[in-house]
């Protein structure tokens with residue numbers, strides 16, 4: 459065999475080609491033990507002592523995700539929120555951090571609530587505007603820039619390479635929530651980011667049947683070691699069965715993401731000039747403000763997430779959007795994203811007071827069904843909302 463680097467599809471399909479050394483099984487066993495035997499002299503030369511600190515069930519998924527991201531190490535958490543909040547809790551009270559104005563809602567709320575009370579100086583900026591970032595950075599005081607790209611639910615694209623340069627010049631680290639891009643479409647570490655975070659609940663697992671999170675680091679440095687001890691001490695540890703399921707889900711990541719990208723583009727193009735649609739937000743459309751950056755930093759597609767702003771009916775834009783979501787038969791009215799089934803959601807009412815999301819917006823997570831069925835269902839739902 460020659461030693462050309464293997465394609466991500468090949469790495470994913472074989473989950474790095476690992477076999478179980480004891481049984482020669484091509485699928486790993488599920489390790490359920492919460493504790494490990496010590497040697498007679500009370501050492502544990504296996505390197506493993508207790509499940510909250512370490513679990514062989516994590517090894518394969520962590521190695522595969524690190525390989526796909528081009529990172530040094532990856533670390534699984536019990537959820538995307540556990541992974542993301544660990545990054546902020548590895549900072550010190552008084553540190554200044556920058557995050558996007560429009561981003562994943564639960565994390566935004568936690569930053570403005572818990573993290574701010576705890577002492578972080580959280581400032582939200584428009585991450586689609588390099589000038590806004592430049593103005594907000596406080597050299598020496600800003601310790602972290604947090605970016606989500608494309609960002610929920612307007613799919614704002616942030617230029618990772620340019621952001622990394624600005625952040626590093628000010629002495630700050632850059633962390634990227636790359637959940638919606640997946641490691642197949644964007645590799646933030648190669649663009650200069652220090653840390654990548656995924657909600658593995660979404661594309662990485664891909665079957666809407668667990669919650670998990672992951673961090674991937676560029677360097678095995680002090681910051682990474684701090685994050686490792688935070689995972690152990692705060693106890694946001696993934697379970698063995700979830701880690702095993704995640705490894706299974708990862709094996710089809712490339713097929714699922716590729717289909718979702720193709721269908722999302724087809725849906726975006728179909729509804730872009732539709733008489734019952736005000737606007738389609740999708741990084742793959744040439745008219746989308748971040749399209750040029752997306753073309754540069756996303757390979758193989760623009761993701762499976764898009765939003766549709768519904769034209770007002772007699773009762774307004776919000777009523778039309780809610781009525782369209784009520785009228786779908788195939789799409790599932792549910793939160794989350796990145797599963798095999800397509801989901802539709804009226805974000806403004808889900809987020810509630812203070813939400814920056816336009817009230818006529820429907821967020822779509824495109825699954826792996828046939829695109830024509832998805833389009834037909836949306837078409838009839840929009841017609842019924844305007845009937």
Ligand SMILES: *Cc1c(COP(=O)(O)O)cnc(C)c1O
Pocket residue numbers: 537538539540542562565606610635637638657658659660669670671795
């Ligand atoms: C879902 C999600 C999260 C949070 O992940 P959980 O697994 O639900 O805790 C963070 N960021 C983005 C972009 C998400 O979609």
